Structures are given as structure tokens and as C-alpha cells.
Amino acid sequence: MPAKIASDWLNACSGCEIAIVDMGERLLKVLELVDFVHIPVLMDHKYYGQTGAGDHLDIPEADVGILSGGIRNEEHLEVAREMRQKCKAIIALGTCATHGGIPSLVNSYANEDMLARYYGTESTDPVDAYPSEGVPPLLDGCYALDEKIDVDIYLPGCPPHPDQVFNALTAFLEGRMPELPGKSVCDACPTNREGKGRIKQLRRFLQAPQYGSPDEPLDKMRCLLEQGILCMGPVTRAGCGGDKMVPRCISARVPCRGCYGPVRHDGNQRLDMLNALASNGIDISSLPETTSMLRFSGAHHLLRPGRKTKGGN
Amino acid sequence: MTTQTINISPITRIEGHASIAIQLDDTGNVADSKVHFQSIRGFEKFVEGKPAEELPRIVNRICGICPWQHHLAANKAVDRCFGATPPPAGRKLRELLQTVAHAEDKLLHFFFLAASDFVIGPDADYAVRNVIGVARQNPELAQKVVKMRYKAKMILEKFAGKSIHPIAGVTGGFSKAMTEADRAWMLADMRELLDFALFTIEFAKNEVFPKYLDTIKTLGVINTGFIGTVAGDGALALYDGNLRLMRPDGTAFDFDPQDYTDYIGEHVPSWSYGKFPYAKSWEEGFSLDLDNPKGIYRSNTLARINVADKMATPRAQAELDEFRELFGRPAQATLLYHYARLIEEVYACEHAIELLEDPEITDPNVRAPVEPKAGRGVGCLEAPRGTLIHDYSTDENGLVTRANMIVGTTHNLGPINMSVNQAARTLIKDGQVDEGILNKVEMSVRAYDP
Numbered sequence: 063m064p065a066k067i068a069s070d071w072l073n074a075c076s077g078c079e080i081a082i083v084d085m086g087e088r089l090l091k092v093l094e095l096v097d098f099v100h101i102p103v104l105m106d107h108k109y110y111g112q113t114g115a116g117d118h119l120d121i122p123e124a125d126v127g128i129l130s131g132g133i134r135n136e137e138h139l140e141v142a143r144e145m146r147q148k149c150k151a152i153i154a155l156g157t158c159a160t161h162g163g164i165p166s167l168v169n170s171y172a173n174e175d176m177l178a179r180y181y182g183t184e185s186t187d188p189v190d191a192y193p194s195e196g197v198p199p200l201l202d203g204c205y206a207l208d209e210k211i212d213v214d215i216y217l218p219g220c221p222p223h224p225d226q227v228f229n230a231l232t233a234f235l236e237g238r239m240p241e242l243p244g245k246s247v248c249d250a251c252p253t254n255r256e257g258k259g260r261i262k263q264l265r266r267f268l269q270a271p272q273y274g275s276p277d278e279p280l281d282k283m284r285c286l287l288e289q290g291i292l293c294m295g296p297v298t299r300a301g302c303g304g305d306k307m308v309p310r311c312i313s314a315r316v317p318c319r320g321c322y323g324p325v326r327h328d329g330n331q332r333l334d335m336l337n338a339l340a341s342n343g344i345d346i347s348s349l350p351e352t353t354s355m356l357r358f359s360g361a362h363h364l365l366r367p368g369r370k371t372k373g374g375n
Numbered sequence: 376m377t378t379q380t381i382n383i384s385p386i387t388r389i390e391g392h393a394s395i396a397i398q399l400d401d402t403g404n405v406a407d408s409k410v411h412f413q414s415i416r417g418f419e420k421f422v423e424g425k426p427a428e429e430l431p432r433i434v435n436r437i438c439g440i441c442p443w444q445h446h447l448a449a450n451k452a453v454d455r456c457f458g459a460t461p462p463p464a465g466r467k468l469r470e471l472l473q474t475v476a477h478a479e480d481k482l483l484h485f486f487f488l489a490a491s492d493f494v495i496g497p498d499a500d501y502a503v504r505n506v507i508g509v510a511r512q513n514p515e516l517a518q519k520v521v522k523m524r525y526k527a528k529m530i531l532e533k534f535a536g537k538s539i540h541p542i543a544g545v546t547g548g549f550s551k552a553m554t555e556a557d558r559a560w561m562l563a564d565m566r567e568l569l570d571f572a573l574f575t576i577e578f579a580k581n582e583v584f585p586k587y588l589d590t591i592k593t594l595g596v597i598n599t600g601f602i603g604t605v606a607g608d609g610a611l612a613l614y615d616g617n618l619r620l621m622r623p624d625g626t627a628f629d630f631d632p633q634d635y636t637d638y639i640g641e642h643v644p645s646w647s648y649g650k651f652p653y654a655k656s657w658e659e660g661f662s663l664d665l666d667n668p669k670g671i672y673r674s675n676t677l678a679r680i681n682v683a684d685k686m687a688t689p690r691a692q693a694e695l696d697e698f699r700e701l702f703g704r705p706a707q708a709t710l711l712y713h714y715a716r717l718i719e720e721v722y723a724c725e726h727a728i729e730l731l732e733d734p735e736i737t738d739p740n741v742r743a744p745v746e747p748k749a750g751r752g753v754g755c756l757e758a759p760r761g762t763l764i765h766d767y768s769t770d771e772n773g774l775v776t777r778a779n780m781i782v783g784t785t786h787n788l789g790p791i792n793m794s795v796n797q798a799a800r801t802l803i804k805d806g807q808v809d810e811g812i813l814n815k816v817e818m819s820v821r822a823y824d825p
Contacts, residue, residue, distance in 0.1 A: 075440075076440050080439050086522070105507070110384055114383055135413070170423065197647065267428060269544075276739055314551055353425070
């Protein structure tokens, strides 16, 4: 019997769902092995019955529930709890689900500050009250899934590489636990590290890194961090390159910003990176701000309102 | 008197989070309807204090389906803040990737999200009325669709490193140059995609639209203005140009996107986190009244096709001629968004080929060095779902002090409310409601691809 899958998206952008579609022809293979019972992006199953007559949110029972996005409002929380109740296992898909993701940058601010800006921009008509009718009330911040429900499998990435989604799904369907590389982006990076550099200052990514001709292989290019460009590779979980392993941003000669979250699930990318820089004698005051180091992992109370750091928090 | 509320939650086969509440009066007819847009993340706030050159890698997370457009609108805005001008090849690479992203997106929407309403049928069981049902019924077509969409997506991935939440656009240009080898395989792939775009529009014109002509002429039809980007010669443009705001009667006015606040206002409804933009410059206020809307214009494919005088490429121009012959200008029928989407698909493929054939695109000079500074910049381009505006200010260190964004679908939030209202009033009579009727109400939303 095909495995039943329920899938939903919470405080998310749909990139994780597109990563599933980006399995390409493997998607058709997966579709032969599974039955989706709920997936709003592709299928018209409704929370309150097909004619909206139900009085509570209902998701069908499934072998596995896939959730993308963090938890930001009351409806996200209700959906997450219903999924937990109806699914034998929960997969947290993508860095928003595992660590809050980019939207958890909002955790540096109180809701009131965010609302005042969004409803107070120069193109917005002045308002007396914020929208409240028929929209789910906000929680006080953006939470990773495991702050609110138990999670069985973590598949970080912004978005996760389709190879990993495919490998995880096939492993699960074969009754195995999917394995994630427990290494850092640097461990998978082909660029040339010469050892500790003489760089004492970091520069912003406003000029191209040094490399030869456009078709020069990546292993001839010197490590971007050794070139003095901030790269979050040392403190970020590997895997973004999928089966080929080469980190995706590096392949475009652009530094890593940490989209797979910390190497260890409960790591702190900012703290780990600042430590790594300091131990290499790099002057961390050459960075314009450090909140951005937590741009993918601001949940789990790592970003909070009112904690002022350089550059504003 | 309201006696019953029908909740459609969530609206499905769309890209965002929304629900519909339809209120019936005591005779079972529609008293009112509202579409609740439920997502609010506050990008405008949390980008403050961040180095501006990092924004293209942050704001792309607004949308995982059109991250290229957010990425590049942000790059254009930051370029202006810092006074940077990308070299010609850097600019052309950005435009190429944005155009290929359009080509991929339209296939995704038409086949994966919308097609099942037409191919399986609006009243079919929801368990089969989806892309999986379409694939089981037409395995050969499904194989082809999956393959071609994947091919378009992998052009972005193979050349630019990362296709979802891209990183290759950088302040001052593009992060890598195109080699002749890149050009060769991309051209071959794009020519295949153009063939598929032509196949798709023929398939839709012959086998899909004719069956639903009555529905197309009636479902969710409203009377509004339109907005879109046009080139200097009035041709439809996706990456750069002036904004053209067209009134419902077809008269239009062009303006520089830098001045958008003179022309566009945003109304804050009580029932939606998403704001409702309107044409402030028409000086008639804001109203969603079906018989007498005020300030309402639409964005996305139908809007761009309506405001453009012409298409810049031959096959797309032939399709536009045929479309206008049938539906006039401006065409108002909401389901024509699907038709317009397929015309744009042809244009996107033809234009990507033009860009790839440009000798200058392989110039290795793709990125101008830049210095952070205080400034303001508006980056505007056409996302698949409509006109996209990113507006930033920076301080002397190049850190963001203020940001405003109006994203493609936002322009259509008011019109979506109107189309749902029109569809619900037309379809729900004397308390008779079933799943098929409610799905047709949702079809009036799906046309906008929100």
C-alpha cells in the first residue's frame, strides 16, 4: 500500500515545496509510491470540510507529515498540532521549520514595531487599527517547529536540495532514517585553503573575489574567507550541493551565508563564527553588524527584541 | 441579515496563504464575501540595519516561486542607493536569468496549479482534480511537462549556482561571467523551451479554452484598470522600463518607477494582513464596489498584455494580435490571465534566446566595484505575479535605514476580492452550494496566480 503523506506550509515562502517539484522526473517516481492526503499547494483538501461546514480544523491521518515554515501565528500553531496528532512522523522541511529561517529575523523586534512599520510605509494610507477580522492573531515571535511540537526528522536548507528531499523520502519509504551530512560547508568546499592567512580585517562583498578566467575551476580559487570576505561556511551544515556536494553559492563564486543552519542542530551560528574569526586573529569590529549571522537561525530565542548589538538588532 | 458563513480554507493550488468567507443572507443568496490574506512577515522592518548589499540574499525569501524577481529588484534598488552602474554584460545576465525564471514560472502555474480545473474539470473529486490526477490521466503529457519545466529550472541552477533563493546577482552587476560553452547549452535548451511554449499555447487554444469559453466570459469578471512595465517603444517589458497605469477605459499614463508613491497608494482593510494598493493618482479614492470600483487596477499577465502596445518578439506578437482580435483591449475577463500567461511564455522564451544571441553577453566584465554610501533607490521590474517595487534608503555606511516593498500579487488583492464577490454572487443562489461551485469561486482566485 502506498505511504500516506500530509504536507502543509506555515510561515513559509513555498521555496521548499518548489524544491520538491525540482526533483524533476524523480517526482513522478515518488508519486507512484505515495498518496498525498493533504497538500494545499497541489490539492484541494480543506481544513473545515470540502464545503466549509466543519467546526474544527481537520487533516487526514498519514504515515508522514511534512511541514515547511516556522510558526508565527495561531493558525500555524493549530495546523502544526493537528499534523503532529494525525501523522506518525513529522519531517521539518527547510531552515524556517528547523531554525526559523529568514522570517525569524523579525524576532529582533516586538510585533508592535513590525506592524507600525508595515502599516506605516510611505505608500500606505494612515490607519487607526491593524487588520484583525478573519486573520489569525500573531504569536510574539517566529518559532522553529520543535519549539512547539515534536519533530522526528530535520531537513534544513533554504531550500533543501532536491537530492536530499528525494533521498530522505526514499529512505523513509524503505523504513530507514534519512542520514544528513554532519559536516560543515567548508568540508564540502573545493576552494583552495592555504592555511591561516594574513588577513586581519574582513571586507564586505562589494567587489568580486580574486580568481582567473571565468571558466577557471573552483579548486583554483582561493578560499573566500582567506580572501577576507565573510563566509559562513565554517559554521554551516553541509549539504546544499546535493549529491554533487559542491556548495551552491560557492559555485557562483559567492560566499556562504549559512542557509543550512548550524552544523549541530542546537549550535549558534553567530557565536561559533565570531569565535572562529577571533581565534584566527581577525578583527571582528571590521564587520558592519552581526545580527545577519543569525539570519537563518533566529528562532530558539537566539534573536530577541531589545538586545542591542553593533549595527542595530 | 447574515445567516450563514461559508469558509473556504485554505484557498488551495495558490502560492500563498488565504481563505474566503462568503456570507449568505436569509434567502441563501450572497450578502458579502471577503478574501483574507493571512501572511505577514514584516520584511520592511527586519531588513533595517542590515548591509544593503546583503538584501538581495534576504528579500528573495519573500517568495520561493519568484525569488529571482525579488533578488533582482533588490539589486536594482541597492545599485541606485550606492550609485552603481552594472557593466552591460552584468545587466544582460540579470535580465536573462529573470526572463528564464519567468519562462519556468508560467509552466509551473499553468500545468501544476491551474490545469486540473480545465483538464480534469472544475466539478471533479478533489482527490483527482490536481496535477497528480492530470499526470495519471495523461502520462505522456505529464512526462513532457515535468521534463521541460525542470529543464528551464536547471538553466538557472546550472549557470547561476542556486535557482531557489538565488545569489548570483550582486551589487554592481553579476557574480560570474558567461562562457561560450555556457551560451551554447543554454541556447539549445531555450530553443527546446520555445518549441514547448508554442506547443503549450496551441494545446490551450485548441483543447482547453474552447471548452470553457462561457466560463471564461463570465467567471469572476470585473471592470478595472491595469498596471505593467513598458519599454520606450511601448512594448511589453519584464526587466526595465516605465510603469504604465491604464484606466478601465483604456487611456493610460506612463511614469518613472522612482516616483511610484505619487501614483500608488495602499489601503489597509480590516480583514486582510495584505494591503490593497490603488491608483492614488486617479484621485477617486478606494472602493471594491463591483458596479462602481474606485482606484482599482490589476497587475500580472493580463495587465501587462493589456497595457503593452505590442510584443517585442515575432511569435508573441502574432499571439497578441490573435488575442486582441478575440477579446479587445483592455480585455477584462479574469480567466484570460491564463491565456495571457501563455502569450508571455512565448515572449519569455523568444527574448531569452535574443539575449543569449547577443555577442556582448559573454563579456567577462560583469561587475563594477562599488562603495557603500547614503542614498535612496527604487528597484522595479515585473515579477510573474505583477509589478514588483523595492524601495530602500541607506545611511553613509550603506546600512538600510528604511525599506518599502510592494510585491506583485499585492496589487491584485483588492481585485481578487472583487472577482470572488462576483463569482460567489453569480454561482450561489437560494442557498444551493456544493464543492464544485466553491471550486469555481476559487478558480476566479487561481487565475491571478496569487
